[in-house]
Amino acid sequence: MKRLDIRDIFAGCRVHINEDFYRDFFAFADRSAEQDYVKKKTVQLLMQLSETPVQILCKGGSFEKLSDYRDLYLIRIETMTLNLRMLFIAEEDGQAYLVAFEEYAGKFASNYEKYSPLAVKRTRPFRKGAGK
Amino acid sequence: MNGKDVTAAFVGRVTQGMSRRKVLEAIARGRMASAILTRRSELGMDRLEFARFLGISEPEVIEWESGECDVTIAEFCDVCEKLSLAFDMSITLEDDFPANGG
Numbered sequence: 001m002k003r004l005d006i007r008d009i010f011a012g013c014r015v016h017i018n019e020d021f022y023r024d025f026f027a028f029a030d031r032s033a034e035q036d037y038v039k040k041k042t043v044q045l046l047m048q049l050s051e052t053p054v055q056i057l058c059k060g061g062s063f064e065k066l067s068d069y070r071d072l073y074l075i076r077i078e079t080m081t082l083n084l085r086m087l088f089i090a091e092e093d094g095q096a097y098l099v100a101f102e103e104y105a106g107k108f109a110s111n112y113e114k115y116s117p118l119a120v121k122r123t124r125p126f127r128k129g130a131g132k
Numbered sequence: 133m134n135g136k137d138v139t140a141a142f143v144g145r146v147t148q149g150m151s152r153r154k155v156l157e158a159i160a161r162g163r164m165a166s167a168i169l170t171r172r173s174e175l176g177m178d179r180l181e182f183a184r185f186l187g188i189s190e191p192e193v194i195e196w197e198s199g200e201c202d203v204t205i206a207e208f209c210d211v212c213e214k215l216s217l218a219f220d221m222s223i224t225l226e227d228d229f230p231a232n233g234g
Contacts, residue, residue: 003226006155010143017139026145039146040158044199046143047162056173060165060197 013050017098018122021086024101034079041077045086049075054090069116087115089123097123161199164208168196171215186214 025042029035048057054073057063066072071091077084087100099122100115147155172182172193183190195201196211203211212219 001224001226004156006147006152007140007143009159010140013139013143015139016136017142019138022138022142025142029146036150039150040154042146043143043150043155043158044162044165047159048166048199051163052166052170056170057166059173060169061194062198 010046010050013046014094015046015050015088015096015098020122021098021101025086028084028101028103032079032082034081037079038077038084045075045077049088049096053094054096066115069119072116072119087119089119099123165197165199167217168193168211168215171217172197186211 029038029042032038045062049063054063054065058065058073062076064074064076066074066087071089073088073090073096075086075088077086083104085100085102085104086098087102089097089099091097097119099119172179175182175185177185179190179193183193186193188196192201196203211217
């Protein structure tokens, strides 16, 4: 059997990541004391988002649809000290677009109002066909 | 960079420094969690009903569904049996396995 290459596993990944998300994620993850857990959990959740319909994922605890915002969802990662949120847009064809990364110290209700227009703006380049 | 390049770069960087074993573990946890979630959805059960069906506690269901559980082979086989979930049990040597065993 051919030795599995990690890049092959994600070759058909249906999750698209924009440069703002990339920058914000690593600005956090590379200095976090909990980066091993965060990165491992991120791999797990990316794999789930790529392979499983988002409606099913939302029945669990890690994924949530933001009810007031059309097509906008979040992924929740809770570490020992922080709440991390990854916002994404999910489309009917199974493609998902990670558009924003946020970290919160402690637990409080989050306001995602600003993310609805931001997510639409950040998803636009993908929808024009770039990267597809 | 276009979207595909950013995604590939992201996957490369997020797995950089992680051992291959840890990456494969993360993927296995994700696939197991998704399989359990999908099956509960197909059965139309809420978490409590599902816990009773499996003979485990509700917090344990949450652990299974979030990929946070550390189960024994016996427990894993038991849940798969109860949910009629099949999994590939073949274990084979990789063609280009490292001489030192990896």
